Amino acid sequence: MKRIFCPKCDNQLTFDETKYPKGKVLVFVCPQCTHQFKIRLGKKIVKTETGEEKEVNEADFSCGYITVIENNFGYKQDLPLVEGDNVIGRRNKDTDGVHVAIITSDPSMGRKHCVIHVKPDGNGHYIYTLRDFPSLTGTFVRNVLVGKKEQVVIEDEAIVTIGATTFILHAK
Template sequence: MKRVRCPKCDEFITFDETKYQEGQALVFVCPQCGKQFGIRIGKSKLRNIQKEENPDENADENGYGSIIVIENVFHYKQVIPLKWGDNIIGRYMKGSKANTPIETNDPSIDNNHCVINVSKDKNGNLKYTLRDGPSNTGTFVDNMILGDRERRIIYDGTLFTIGATSIILRAANSEE
């Protein structure tokens, strides 16, 4: 099964791609907003930047770890790699400052909700520091809301929540 996103309201439409041939054009009508749009079956030019349908939870393509966005009613499970420095986490929107965007329809996630800073501690090990954006709904770690200027060191397996979305930090392997 494949998913396409409505260009107007971002609603996902699922269809069985095995019923169609490569190069075939399809037209969809969004059940949410009524927008009519077309796609062409085949290899997407954007596929290399899109998330995989069944992401590998241990993926660590940059060597700095990743975050695992847990599937809920707003979105599918996503594994998003982290980079060195500030990783601005927020809802995906064209033109947003978020460099670690989550593809979601969760209205309680801001465009720039929180930040994970990846740096090294005095022993040369990777250190992950979480802080709120500031956001409208807050960032929660262990069911405790982060204060306005509060920074929290988080570790592999730490569960934090933004809006109605739970995220797990998957730290990079410390063996170098």
């Protein structure tokens, strides 16, 4: 089952995406506010470091991903990363510029909390660097606070805490 959100009222809707082919446009009517909106399955446009737009599959985990650990504020989520900057923060219908939006009610997580930069190293692997956006509550790697203007290299299975939410990096 796939979860989507109404762009007007942020109401959550679910549907079975396996019943439709990739690239298909679906139209939904929100039962809460009656707003009508469309989504396209399986296609997502992202901007690369050079500013070019690139079409990727919605569930493209080829550059690695993060797993958000379930807690009182939200459920477990696997969120893909792309090459370049991945701004991570709390999902909000008014938030622009967040590439990895965590669905949570955690009030201590910022809308733009931290950034994971993904860069290929030439050997088929990726280098992951983490920095605070800056946020009010800070970003922690294995319970060590990342400095305000500091960038740290993180590796596979690094444990990162933002606010009261923790996620684990899974490298390619």
